Structures are given as structure tokens and as C-alpha cells.
Amino acid sequence: MSAPRGNQEATAYDVIVLGAGPVGQNVADRARAAGLSVAVVERELVGGECSYWACVPSKALLRPVIAVADARRVDGARQAVTGRLDTDGVFARRNRYVTDWDDSGQALFLKSIGADLFRGHGRLDGPRQVTVTRDDGTRHTLTARHAVAIATGSRPNLPGIPGIEEARPWTNRHGTDSSTVPARLVVVGGGGVGVEMATLWQGLGSQVTLLARRRLIPRLEPFAGELVAQGLSESGADVRIGAQVTALRRPDPEGPVTLTLDDSSELEADEVLFATGRTPATSDIGLDTIGLTPGSWLDVDTTCLVNGVEGDWLYALGDVNHRALLTHQGKYQARTAGDAIATRAAGQPVDDAPWGDHATTADQHAVPQVFFTDPEAAAVGLTAEQAEQAGHRIKTVDLDFNAAQGANLYADGYRGHARLVVDLDREILLGVTFVGPGVSELLHSATIAVAGEVPLKRLRHAIACFPTVSEIWLFLLTAYQRDQKTPETAPA
Known part of the structure; x- marks a missing residue:
């Protein structure tokens, strides 16, 4: 361990956490609950990307858009929707949920659990040592x-396209903190951020063009992207699949941006938003001082202990370990890592036998995710293609949501689709995908079924209330039962 240089102060803690987003806060809380002293280092706002530029502001902005769309799907309510969204009101709502980008409340939470907050840029400086440089x-x-726990998250990954610096593109941050509606917005990227930003800004009044190299939300079942693309097109967005940007121009910083596409055509917009993936925020946190590569994703074990670092002291949680770039998954990892840190700090061996398999399932094979588009897309577990590639013998069960009367009552002419991916050898669910209005609220039941490996013969007796959208479970399981021609001793 290197000694402090010059007149630097030196303070010892049981645990140091780099990053005060939801993941960093959760591991700090878990360590404090175990009686360990904790320092949390944050260079920006306590609460991180999720609280101020991602999950919270995007959903605060999207909710009014989806609420109006839902109202227009119900006769009687449709006639009451007579104007456009009040964008000032929408932005004010967003500002309330991000507390006007004031992090004092979240800083107070850290104080309330007894963690010490250090504001500044934290960098590793050899094993078990962190140097914090203040402004x-x-x-x-x-x-x-x-322990040192790295929870620094990720940053937008901008492609090296000629003219991209001159174009001054938006990223997810500009897409969620802007209070000006561009007349024409091009969104580049068909993943989760891209489709949500396209939904949001089209709903707020922009003329949106969405450019995607391949199908939308490609990690989900193909029908999910198809239905989301249909919904965007019906809202007025121009969805172009198979399009790629090759160059950008913006000679006047206050003027429009011109995009050149791979078919040599050009597209002009007032703003362009790139949603082309994420890169780990590990380039400037001192990984080189402990033999790791700056800017790399960090490989971890089931307790989020970084592999290849001697001494069992370095942990990586959330986006930086690249398992699932989702807040809820990072918080789950933080709870797991916090317990492991406490156990090792007490001098006890970590025996993950009772929970290791469950942790692997929850963190790798049963990851839930929702895209708040119109219609919503929600999925957990494996797609049919992923299951087959993993060597499972599967059957898919597909139904449109209008099979359930609850869906038809939820919205006149409800359009949506559901799929189960069934492991035929064990008769459990490997994956579930729902696409349709309001399906995000169905996802937790699917997550329980997949993570808990609930046998289908038992799951059939989890009765869905009539008349709710969740009735789709009854029809999916009945369709599987009938197709398998399995005799039952009792009705489903």
C-alpha cells in the first residue's frame, strides 16, 4: 500500500465505495448494516445517472405521453383528449422527480446510514487505497x-463517425434534461434508449426519425421490436430499419445538422440523439495501479469480487461488470456483494452454496427488463433463440392479448402479444415476453415464475383475477396444456 503523498489527509475505512448511484448506495447501506465503516466517493451528483439522466427522468417524461395514448384507446375517454401535451407541465414534472438536479436529499440518506460522503474524483492508487481529488x-x-467497491456505472458510447464532434449530438443526458422540443429529431440506435427517446420526443411534438441498423430492441423476441416499430410509425415517427449514418455536418453551431446515410441520401434535423450503446466508466479510476486495463469491463464472480485481483478486496457492481446494464440488477448485485464483504470482513469463509445457483439465475438467466414505449415491451429470461443456442429443448407458446377479456376492457381494440419459452425436459419457463399497453405490471409474476423455476403443473393453479390483463397467463398455460395433450386430474 503506497503512503499518502505531501500533505494529503489519510483516513481508513472498512469499505470504500466509488460511485454514489443506486448501486453504490445499496452496497454502502448493506455494509453499514453489518457494522462496517463506509466512505462513499462521488464526482457528480449523489444518486448517479439513474436518478438524474436515465431511469427517473425518462420515465417521468414518458408517463404523460403514455397516459394520453392510453386514454385515446378507450371510447369515452378518447373524446376528452382535445389538445396536445402541455410540455411545460411535462418538464416541470420531470424537474420535480429529479429534485431540480439537487442531490442534497440523497446525500442526507448516506449521512442517515452513517456513511461518510467524499465529493470529488476518486481513483485507485494501489491495493486498497483511493485518492480523492476535489474540485x-x-x-x-x-x-x-x-474492500473497495467500484460502482461508477457507464457512459454513452459515441461512434467514430466523421463530423460527430461538429454535430454536437445529444446523448441520453440531453434527451432527458432538455426543456426544449426540437422540431425535427433524429434518433440513432434501435435499442432500449433509442426506442424510449423516440417515443418520448415524438409524443412531445418532435417529428422523430429513428434509424436502426437492424430490428428494434434486438435482444428481445423479434415480435417485440416489430410491434414497437408499428406503434412508433402510427404515432407519426419515421422508422427506418437497416439505415446507418456515415457522416454528419453542422457548420453553424446554432443551425441544423445534416446526416449522410449509407445509401448516400441525406437527412436534416434540428438535433440528433445517439443511443448506440454504453462504455464502462472505468477509464480514469486508477485500474492501471492494480494491474487492470483502464476503460475495461470488470469480470466478477458470483459475489461480484473482481477476478484476477489478489487479496479478495476489489468488487465491481452494476454496469461496470457488464452483466446487465439495469439499475434493479445492479442493486441486486450490491446486496449480494454487501453480504459477502461483511462475511469476509468477519473472517468467515463465503459459502455461496445455498444461494449461488439462485444468484446466477437472477443475475444472468432471469433478468427482467421493461421498455416504456407505446406499446410497452417487457421480458424476462431467455428468448427462444437464446434458449436453443444454450442447448435447451423448448417449445414456444404464443398468443395475442385479445384472447383475454381483461385486455379488451383495458383498451378498446387492445393490441399486444405474449410468448412463453418452455423447457420441455423440466416443464418450467425459461423466458416470457409481453408486448402491449400496461404489460410492465405483468413482468414481476413472470420473473417469479422464471427465477423460481415454478413447474407449469403448479403454475396453472395460480389463478388470474377476472377481468384483468393478467388473464393472459390462463390462456397461455391452457394453450400449452392442450398442445401437449397432457391429461389433467383437475381443471386448470
Whole structure:
């Protein structure tokens, strides 16, 4: 361990956490609950990307858009929707949920659990040591008796397209903190961020063009992207699949941006938003001082302990380990890692036998995700293609949601689709996908079924209330039963 340099202060803690987003806060809370002293280092806002530029503001902005769309699907309510969204009201709602980008409330939470907050840029400086550089240039050295947990998240990945710097593109941050509606917006990227941003800004009044190299939300079942693309097109967006940007121009910083596409055509917009993936925020946190590659994703075990680092002291949680770039998954990992840190700090061996398989399932094979588009797309577990590639013998069960009367009552002419991916050898669910209005609220039941490996013969006796959208479960399981021609001793 290197010694503090110059007149730096030096303070020892049991645990040091780099990053005060939801993931960092959760591991800090878990460690404090175990009686360990904790320092949390944050260079931006306490609460992180999720609280101020991602999950929270995007959903605060999207909800009014979806609420109006839902109202227009119900006769009687449709006639009451007589105007456009009040964008000032929508932005004010967003501002309330991000507390006007004031992080004092979240900083107070850290204080309430007994963690010490250090504001500044934290960098590893050898094993178990972190140097924090404040905005005024002063430095503070922290040493960790037991663990350093990296929870620094990820950043937008901008492609190296000629003219991209001149174009000054939006990223997810501009897409969620802007209070000006561009007349014409091009969204580049058909993943989760791309489709949500396209839904949002089209709903707020932009003329949106969405460019995607392949189908939308490609990690979900193909029908999910097809239905989301249909919904965007019906809302007025121009969805172009198979399009690629090859160059950008914006000679006037206040003027429009011109995009050149791979078919040599050009497209002009007032703003362009790139949603082309994420890169780990690990390039400037001192990984080189412990033999790791700056800017890399960090490989971890089931307790989120970083592989290849001696001494069992370095953990990587959330986006930086690249398992699932989702807040809820990072928080799950933080709880797991916090328990492991406490166990190792007490000098006890970590025996993950009772929960290791479950953790692997929850963190890799039963990851739930929702895209708040119109219609919503929600999925957990494996797609049919992924299951087959993994060597499972499967059957898919597909139904349109109008099979359930609850869906028809939810919205006149309800359009949506559901799929089960069934492991035929064990008769459990490997994956579930729902697409349709309001399906995000169905996802937790699917997650329980997949993560818990609930046998279908038992799942059939989990009765769905009539008349709710969740009745789709009854029809999916009945369709599977009939197709398998399995005799039952009792009605489903």
C-alpha cells in the first residue's frame, strides 16, 4: 500500500465505495448494516445517472405521453383528449422527480446510514487505497481495511463517425434534461434508449426519425421490436430499419445538422440523439495501479469480487461488470456483494452454496427488463433463440392479448402479444415476453415464475383475477396444456 503523498489527509475505512448511484448506495447501506465503516466517493451528483439522466427522468417524461395514448384507446375517454401535451407541465414534472438536479436529499440518506460522503474524483492508487481529488485540487487519501467497491456505472458510447464532434449530438443526458422540443429529431440506435427517446420526443411534438441498423430492441423476441416499430410509425415517427449514418455536418453551431446515410441520401434535423450503446466508466479510476486495463469491463464472480485481483478486496457492481446494464440488477448485485464483504470482513469463509445457483439465475438467466414505449415491451429470461443456442429443448407458446377479456376492457381494440419459452425436459419457463399497453405490471409474476423455476403443473393453479390483463397467463398455460395433450386430474 503506497503512503499518502505531501500533505494529503489519510483516513481508513472498512469499505470504500466509488460511485454514489443506486448501486453504490445499496452496497454502502448493506455494509453499514453489518457494522462496517463506509466512505462513499462521488464526482457528480449523489444518486448517479439513474436518478438524474436515465431511469427517473425518462420515465417521468414518458408517463404523460403514455397516459394520453392510453386514454385515446378507450371510447369515452378518447373524446376528452382535445389538445396536445402541455410540455411545460411535462418538464416541470420531470424537474420535480429529479429534485431540480439537487442531490442534497440523497446525500442526507448516506449521512442517515452513517456513511461518510467524499465529493470529488476518486481513483485507485494501489491495493486498497483511493485518492480523492476535489474540485479545488486538494486531495484526500482513503485506505480500505476490507474492500473497495467500484460502482461508477457507464457512459454513452459515441461512434467514430466523421463530423460527430461538429454535430454536437445529444446523448441520453440531453434527451432527458432538455426543456426544449426540437422540431425535427433524429434518433440513432434501435435499442432500449433509442426506442424510449423516440417515443418520448415524438409524443412531445418532435417529428422523430429513428434509424436502426437492424430490428428494434434486438435482444428481445423479434415480435417485440416489430410491434414497437408499428406503434412508433402510427404515432407519426419515421422508422427506418437497416439505415446507418456515415457522416454528419453542422457548420453553424446554432443551425441544423445534416446526416449522410449509407445509401448516400441525406437527412436534416434540428438535433440528433445517439443511443448506440454504453462504455464502462472505468477509464480514469486508477485500474492501471492494480494491474487492470483502464476503460475495461470488470469480470466478477458470483459475489461480484473482481477476478484476477489478489487479496479478495476489489468488487465491481452494476454496469461496470457488464452483466446487465439495469439499475434493479445492479442493486441486486450490491446486496449480494454487501453480504459477502461483511462475511469476509468477519473472517468467515463465503459459502455461496445455498444461494449461488439462485444468484446466477437472477443475475444472468432471469433478468427482467421493461421498455416504456407505446406499446410497452417487457421480458424476462431467455428468448427462444437464446434458449436453443444454450442447448435447451423448448417449445414456444404464443398468443395475442385479445384472447383475454381483461385486455379488451383495458383498451378498446387492445393490441399486444405474449410468448412463453418452455423447457420441455423440466416443464418450467425459461423466458416470457409481453408486448402491449400496461404489460410492465405483468413482468414481476413472470420473473417469479422464471427465477423460481415454478413447474407449469403448479403454475396453472395460480389463478388470474377476472377481468384483468393478467388473464393472459390462463390462456397461455391452457394453450400449452392442450398442445401437449397432457391429461389433467383437475381443471386448470
